Amino acid sequence: MIITQKKPLEELLQMLQGVTKVAIVGCGNCAAACQTGGEKEIQEMKTLLEERGFQVMATVLPDECCHKMLVRRDTKVLRDCGAEAVVGMACGDGVQTVADNIALPVYPANNTMFLGQVERVGIFHEYCRMCGDCVLGDTGGICPVTQCAKGLVNGPCGGQKNGKCEVSPENDCAWIKIYQRLLLLGQEDKLLKPCRERGYAADAHPRHIDLRGKKK
Numbered sequence: 001m002i003i004t005q006k007k008p009l010e011e012l013l014q015m016l017q018g019v020t021k022v023a024i025v026g027c028g029n030c031a032a033a034c035q036t037g038g039e040k041e042i043q044e045m046k047t048l049l050e051e052r053g054f055q056v057m058a059t060v061l062p063d064e065c066c067h068k069m070l071v072r073r074d075t076k077v078l079r080d081c082g083a084e085a086v087v088g089m090a091c092g093d094g095v096q097t098v099a100d101n102i103a104l105p106v107y108p109a110n111n112t113m114f115l116g117q118v119e120r121v122g123i124f125h126e127y128c129r130m131c132g133d134c135v136l137g138d139t140g141g142i143c144p145v146t147q148c149a150k151g152l153v154n155g156p157c158g159g160q161k162n163g164k165c166e167v168s169p170e171n172d173c174a175w176i177k178i179y180q181r182l183l184l185l186g187q188e189d190k191l192l193k194p195c196r197e198r199g200y201a202a203d204a205h206p207r208h209i210d211l212r213g214k215k216k
């Protein structure tokens, strides 16, 4: 799930300077689960903006704000609603998808944080940085790119203290976790293998995937 957090309202109000009529677009998927862009948060945002003198001309809640066709269909209603700007209550992808579909400025109400594991409602952990060249098979299923503060993929930096990361002492050292996990799995010999070469071509942005084999 893409994890988002609300921006401070003041920051959004700065972006909306000079605007009086707005529309709000949320997201029924990740942002709803993050409590940053579901129906309840849209209504709260509407109230907050109206209290500050804005006219909220329309609200829209696509099932997924990153889905271009859904957003195109659901935001048609915004074209003639009189809004001068849109408040996007989704992730950065969703905000841009809305902007792709409407000739109005779209201002983000959220900060997009990470791809997260949901531990339980409202508790998220970053597990994958979407590097495009997954090494989990060599590391006992623990991602060094994400869980090591330095993103080291070829072993520890040596700075750990009592099993904690030297950069972020609140976190366990990823490479100690990897070692312990490989021991548990009887795969510690993987640590003796030469590190595989790892380029960053797969992490060059923006990336595109087309399962239909057509050019973008």
Ligand code: SF4
Residues within 6 Å of the ligand: 127, 128, 129, 130, 131, 132, 133, 134, 135, 136, 143, 144, 145, 146
């Ligand atoms: S190595 Fe880590 S960041 Fe890369 S794809 Fe695998 S889990 Fe994600």
Ligand code: SF4
Residues within 6 Å of the ligand: 147, 148, 149, 150, 151, 152, 155, 156, 157, 158, 159, 160, 161, 164, 165, 166, 167, 168, 172, 173, 174, 175, 176
């Ligand atoms: S102490 Fe461990 S987790 Fe922290 S940067 Fe070094 S190797 Fe990575």
